[in-house]
Amino acid sequence: MPLLAFLVLLGLSVLGYIWNRQAAAALARRGERLHSLESFHGAYAFLTAFVPVTILLLVWLLAQGPVIDWLVMRSLPEAALTGADEGARQLILAEIKSIAGGRVFGTPEPWKVEAAERLLAIRAASGWALVSVVAVLAAALTLRARARVAPEFRARHRVERIVLWLMVACATVAIFVTIGIVASLMIETSRFFAKVPFTEFFFGLNWEPQIPLREDQIAAEGAFGWIPVIWGTLMITVIALVVAVPVGLMSAIYLNEFAPARLRAVAKPVLEILAGVPTVVYGFFAILVVAPALRTAGQGVGLDVSPNTALAAGSVMGIMLIPFISSFADDALSAVPQALRDGALGLGATRAEMMTTVLFPAAIPGIVGGVLLAVSRAIGETMIVVMAAGLIAKLTLNPLDSVTTVTVQIVTLLIGDTAFDNPKTLAAFALGMMLFVITLGINVLALRIVRKYREAYD
Amino acid sequence: MTDTTPTLHGIARPSAQEAARHLARRKRRQRRLVAYGLAAIAFAFLMLAILVGSLVVSGAKAFVQTHVTLEVFVDPAEIRADRLPRGGFKDVLQAALQKQIPGIEDRKDAKRLLGILSNGAQFMLRDMVVADPSLIGETIKLTVPVSDPYDQLAKGEIDPETPEEFRRLKDDEIAWFRTLEEKGLVSMPFNWALFTNADSRFPELAGLKGALMGSFWALLVCFVISFPLGIGAAIYLEEFGRKNRVADIIEVNINNLAAVPSVVFGLLALAVFLGWFGLPRSAPLVGGMTLALMTLPTIIIATRAALKAVPPSIREAALGVGASNQQVVFHHVLPLAMPGILTGTIIGLAQALGETAPLLLIGMNAFITSAPASPMDAATALPTQIFIWADSPERGFVARTSAAILVLLGFLIAMNALAIFLRARFERKW
Numbered sequence: 066m067p068l069l070a071f072l073v074l075l076g077l078s079v080l081g082y083i084w085n086r087q088a089a090a091a092l093a094r095r096g097e098r099l100h101s102l103e104s105f106h107g108a109y110a111f112l113t114a115f116v117p118v119t120i121l122l123l124v125w126l127l128a129q130g131p132v133i134d135w136l137v138m139r140s141l142p143e144a145a146l147t148g149a150d151e152g153a154r155q156l157i158l159a160e161i162k163s164i165a166g167g168r169v170f171g172t173p174e175p176w177k178v179e180a181a182e183r184l185l186a187i188r189a190a191s192g193w194a195l196v197s198v199v200a201v202l203a204a205a206l207t208l209r210a211r212a213r214v215a216p217e218f219r220a221r222h223r224v225e226r227i228v229l230w231l232m233v234a235c236a237t238v239a240i241f242v243t244i245g246i247v248a249s250l251m252i253e254t255s256r257f258f259a260k261v262p263f264t265e266f267f268f269g270l271n272w273e274p275q276i277p278l279r280e281d282q283i284a285a286e287g288a289f290g291w292i293p294v295i296w297g298t299l300m301i302t303v304i305a306l307v308v309a310v311p312v313g314l315m316s317a318i319y320l321n322e323f324a325p326a327r328l329r330a331v332a333k334p335v336l337e338i339l340a341g342v343p344t345v346v347y348g349f350f351a352i353l354v355v356a357p358a359l360r361t362a363g364q365g366v367g368l369d370v371s372p373n374t375a376l377a378a379g380s381v382m383g384i385m386l387i388p389f390i391s392s393f394a395d396d397a398l399s400a401v402p403q404a405l406r407d408g409a410l411g412l413g414a415t416r417a418e419m420m421t422t423v424l425f426p427a428a429i430p431g432i433v434g435g436v437l438l439a440v441s442r443a444i445g446e447t448m449i450v451v452m453a454a455g456l457i458a459k460l461t462l463n464p465l466d467s468v469t470t471v472t473v474q475i476v477t478l479l480i481g482d483t484a485f486d487n488p489k490t491l492a493a494f495a496l497g498m499m500l501f502v503i504t505l506g507i508n509v510l511a512l513r514i515v516r517k518y519r520e521a522y523d
Numbered sequence: 524m525t526d527t528t529p530t531l532h533g534i535a536r537p538s539a540q541e542a543a544r545h546l547a548r549r550k551r552r553q554r555r556l557v558a559y560g561l562a563a564i565a566f567a568f569l570m571l572a573i574l575v576g577s578l579v580v581s582g583a584k585a586f587v588q589t590h591v592t593l594e595v596f597v598d599p600a601e602i603r604a605d606r607l608p609r610g611g612f613k614d615v616l617q618a619a620l621q622k623q624i625p626g627i628e629d630r631k632d633a634k635r636l637l638g639i640l641s642n643g644a645q646f647m648l649r650d651m652v653v654a655d656p657s658l659i660g661e662t663i664k665l666t667v668p669v670s671d672p673y674d675q676l677a678k679g680e681i682d683p684e685t686p687e688e689f690r691r692l693k694d695d696e697i698a699w700f701r702t703l704e705e706k707g708l709v710s711m712p713f714n715w716a717l718f719t720n721a722d723s724r725f726p727e728l729a730g731l732k733g734a735l736m737g738s739f740w741a742l743l744v745c746f747v748i749s750f751p752l753g754i755g756a757a758i759y760l761e762e763f764g765r766k767n768r769v770a771d772i773i774e775v776n777i778n779n780l781a782a783v784p785s786v787v788f789g790l791l792a793l794a795v796f797l798g799w800f801g802l803p804r805s806a807p808l809v810g811g812m813t814l815a816l817m818t819l820p821t822i823i824i825a826t827r828a829a830l831k832a833v834p835p836s837i838r839e840a841a842l843g844v845g846a847s848n849q850q851v852v853f854h855h856v857l858p859l860a861m862p863g864i865l866t867g868t869i870i871g872l873a874q875a876l877g878e879t880a881p882l883l884l885i886g887m888n889a890f891i892t893s894a895p896a897s898p899m900d901a902a903t904a905l906p907t908q909i910f911i912w913a914d915s916p917e918r919g920f921v922a923r924t925s926a927a928i929l930v931l932l933g934f935l936i937a938m939n940a941l942a943i944f945l946r947a948r949f950e951r952k953w
Contacts, residue, residue, distance in 0.1 A: 235755030319560020343877025417553035445784025
């Protein structure tokens with residue numbers, strides 16, 4: 066039905082374009098001097114009909130679901146809802162919807178079947194109402210645009226103004242996305258802190274987000290101290306950097322100064338391939354190859370290696386970060402002015418001495434910026450750790466033990482669970498908030514360092 | 524002229540021997556640095572080789588599937604035309620197997636014998652008979668996949684030398700299968716089911732169709748949203764936006780969005796798209812919308828670069844012959860920048876295709892046995908399907924996961940190759 070409404074709208078708008086254009090052309094044939102080209106008269110009709118009605122269509126589609134739910138729930142018999150809390154109401158609604166969708170389990174009460182029929186009726190009515198409202202509005206707007214066609218009508222200015230505002234709207238989407246992220250994280254996080262005290266989250270040393278499923282169930286209350294979680298994150302990040310920084314820097318130094326052109330032409334694309342591999346592939350690589358290899362190696366020297374070690378996840382993440390660091394360092398080295406290279410070589414330095422004593426120190430701000438961005442990547446990286454790291458939060462220094470990370474906890478807490486009112490799901494949003502703040506801070510810092518360094522030679 | 528002493532400002536010059544030693548040491552140091560660099564490159568190459576190699580080795584086996592061909596007598600006593608689609612299809616298949624491997628009397632053994640065939644075999648036979656009821660009473664040749672353990676056996680993953688209790692197949696089961704092999708009934712054709720089936724609990728039946736369709740819908744939605752939005756935003760920022768505070772804020776915003784961890788976008792989608800707007804869970808529509816938000820910065824940045832690359836002379840010439848500012852952009856600058864924009868868009872979509880974490884949070888990791896027909900149907904995507912299969916304990920799913928990854932990498936390579944081709948073919952140097 067929404068598709069039909071959209072097609073009606075599109076058809077009417079295109080008709081409006083053709084109609085207006087022909088009207089303008091007719092004026093021109095009669096010898097009138099038009100202010101704007103015929104196509105602008107057409108475009109004016111198209112835009113004035115299409116843009117506002119499309120917005121209406123989208124708003125309608127977004128608002129429709131909740132409104133229909135509300136109408137259906139209101140029409141239920143009083144007796145069915147007395148004593149039902151929010152969860153029970155949701156359950157009833159879900160059951161009515163599945164009956165309406167033709168998936169009937171057992172024999173539902175007659176009032177539920179009735180409600181399902183009403184739901185279908187309201188849906189159908191809403192669909193037809195949408196189509197007719199869209200058709201009438203689009204037709205009216207087209208007629209309005211047609212009435213405006215006149216030699217002195219400044220259609221080009223009108224069209225260009227609309228297009229400009231459309232582009233402004235596009236540009237502000239980025240702002241709205243940021244606002245959306247911050248708002249959704251803040252709201253859910255504040256609800257989390259209404260249930261779990263501030264101090265417990267920030268200073269607690271236990272992370273056990275299991276909560277009882279039923280009221281009478283005897284289970285742990287759940288502990289929400291994030292220290293062990295962030296500890297695991299940092300540990301895996303450090304392991305990743307231990308792999309990525311030396312390899313990335315060395316390959317950048319080599320490619321930038323010493324590599325023959327042909328090797329460089331091969332190595333750069335290969336590193337780019339490494340950067341383009343999706344992280345879920347790295348995650349599978351970690352469990353298919355790296356973790357078993359570590360286990361075998363560990364058994365060989367008599368070490369007890371857990372199946373999902375921090376080392377496996379961290380080292381694979383390090384491999385993922387190699388091209389990242391390498392390309393950043395390469396850019397930073399290339400940005401050092403030629404005069405510094407020439408000066409060092411002219412004083413008799415070997416190329417290696419030129420690199421280690423002049424080029425590298427000059428490029429350090431850019432390299433540090435790149436490494437910081439890599440750190441933020443590593444902290445926010447999800448799939449590798451979800452697949453290869455553990456689930457249980459542990460405060461340990463042993464890289465052969467299993468640790469968990471912020472992103473792992475977010476994913477495991479939210480998979481298959483949409484109830485927004487228990488601390489378990491809300492905890493994921495609190496962790497997400499922390500993740501957002503930390504990565505944003507690191508990014509801002511890194512960009513600032515990079516920018517400061519750029520100014521040095523300009 | 525007297526002999527000048529080899530001192531300068533009172534510093535003793537090294538003798539020729541010392542200088543040579545010093546030089547040798549410096550050259551050694553340079554060689555060491557070069558060696559480190561080469562080792563680093565070699566390490567990266569080696570890792571890529573191991574990554575791809577291990578995936579190919581483990582995934583290649585999933586591109587073929589062991590089948591067995593049986594002469595099946597569609598027994599009218601078991602399957603009656605008036606009772607379709609019900610009927611004793613299992614018994615018919617069991618009888619066909621017992622005909623090939625005689626001497627099995629015990630009912631338990633006969634049941635285990637049926638385990639050679641995939642669980643889907645009875646449904647394939649059923650569908651054939653339902654489609655053509657005249658088959659009842661006939662003997663037909665039926666080629667069906669074997670179940671996972673036998674598939675592993677045929678591919679050499681199960682070693683008959685290991686003690687029986689550590690093996691998934693008993694000695695007699697292996698013997699039965701060898702009998703079938705000797706009779707030439709076992710074949711290993713290309714595994715089309717990998718592309719034509721949706722997900723399944725049985726590895727031998729599981730395919731990628733649902734995931735491919737899910738990814739297709741999600742990418743389509745992502746493209747439809749992010750392409751116009753990205754171009755609009757980029758044109759405004761590059762051509763019309765005054766350099767003021769607002770433009771600065773937008774700019775900083777876009778750069779920051781590009782660096783926000785993907786899982787945070789998943790949280791946003793979960794809270795806003797599912798929580799506030801009440802859009803359906805697991806739908807490629809929501810997945811596509813989420814991916815669009817993540818792709819947007821990539822497209823904006825690429826479009827701005829492409830617009831910047833168009834030389835000012837084009838703009839000045841168009842303005843000179845009386846075009847308005849917007850006519851200059853839409854008639855001249857944008858068409859010339861299009862190859863660069865498309866290249867950036869394709870690269871952005873390739874990134875979106877491999878993105879997993881946000882899709883997990885909006886439930887695109889559900890177990891769904893049919894391909895989605897529209898972006899509103901519940902579905903998985905290629906990367907989330909990989910994640911699901913990687914989590915599955917059955918041995919057969921390891922190969923399937925690697926195969927799915929190879930398919931995903933194939934798509935990524937194709938998209939990137941297209942981007943490179945576009946850049947090489949259409950991008951102009953001014």
